[in-house]
Amino acid sequence: MSTESNKRSVIVGIFVVLGFLIFLAGVFVLGGQQKRFTRSIRVIAVFKDVAGLKAGNNVWFSGVKIGTVKRVSFFSTAQVEVDMDIEQSSQQYIRKDASATISSDGLIGNKIVLITGGTPNHPEVEEGDRLRTQEALSSDQVLETLQENNRNLLRVTNDFKALVGNIRRGKGTVGAVLTDSMVADNFKRAMQNLEKASENTASVTRSVSRFASKLNSPGTLANELVTDTTVFRRLSRSASKLEGVANSAEQTVGNLSQTSENINRASEKLNNTNSPLGVLLTDQETANNLRATLRNLNSGTVLLNEDLKAAQSNFLLRGFFKKRAKEEAKRKADSTAAKN
Structure with a gap:
């Protein structure tokens, strides 16, 4: 009986010690x-x-x-x-x-x-x-914010659903483009035209690039026009001279116009029978009288020459004419000596 009591006491003591150790371990773990x-x-x-x-x-x-x-x-x-x-x-x-x-x-x-x-x-x-x-x-x-976000997401989803429905029914520009074959063909043609315009733009750009490269090539006229100030000044002077020539030509044309106008007025006066020149040029009677007057003057001149010759032979005037002839000969001799 005592042996069993001792065994039971030992077992109880072992369990008590183990429980105490577990308790201490728990305290240290929780404390840590x-x-x-x-x-x-x-x-x-x-x-x-x-x-x-x-x-x-x-x-x-x-x-x-x-x-x-x-x-x-x-x-x-x-x-x-x-x-x-x-x-x-x-x-x-x-x-x-x-x-x-x-x-x-x-x-x-x-x-x-x-x-x-x-x-x-x-x-x-x-x-x-x-x-x-x-x-x-x-x-x-946080939950309120999430709920608000959910409501916003629901509204966005509904709007997107309505938008997709309108597109499927052909409403709006996008719907027309997606459902109407004519609009689609027009859109394709527009894209083709846009592509052609892009190609033309690229071609123009290449042409401009080639022209710019020529401008940058030394020794060419275009490069000298752009970079050489001397050539520019010469061209400026040439342009100024051409402008002066153009102004002179314009003045010459004006003078010719004025001359032509004067000639026209003179012609009108010559053709006018009331003016003296017009009468001389157009009146036959006046012309005949003028011819007769000229014949009379010629006859008078011949008679006058004969009278002068007769006067030179007259002894009263012979000395005057001889003296005049000597003075004329002396003047010619002096002139010849001065020239030599």
Whole structure:
């Protein structure tokens, strides 16, 4: 009986020891997960809404768990203060200008605190520092946004469905193009014309390119006209001279016109029987009288010459004519001597 009691006592003792060891292991495991046995500092953040955050929830920084929420309490009428225990080993990476926000572990998981931001220009956080906070979207707001997006997507889908239906029924320009063969043929012809126009444009471009290459070829007239200022000045002077010649020709034509007009007026006067020249040219009687007068003048001239010859033979006038003849001979001799 005593032997069985001892066995039972030993077994019970073994189970008690195993249970105690399991209990200790659980305490250490849970304490390790809750960062109960690591050195930490206290950091504070004040939110307007913690969205169900409670003590024991995790604190994350850059995707790494660095602490837990120690206490959640009201700070004022519409604010909540959250005390967090942060591992001291992570203190050097968190700066005083970092910010904290409420998030969730997954879509519907536990609430967590996310610490983000911070620049190296600021010092690291210390015991009792208060971080800036950013208000995050709550799950209700996210669901409301998703519902609004779904409604918008439904409206877009309905509009697209109506558009496709109108196109299939041939409504609108696109529907006409897709369903009406005549419109399709016109569109094809328009595209062909556009292609031809493109080819013509390319041909013109090549021609312009060849012309430009000729302009750039040294020694050609086109290149000299574009680049040589001397040739340009010569052409300018030639153009000015041609312009002067054109002006002179215009003046000559004007003078010829004036001369022709004067000749016409003179011809009219010659043909006019009231003018003296017209009478001389057109009146036969006047012409006969003029001829008779000229015959009489010729006869008078002959008689006058005979009278002069007779006067030279007269002894009264002979000395005058001899003296005049001597003076004329002397004048001719002096003129001949002066020439020699």
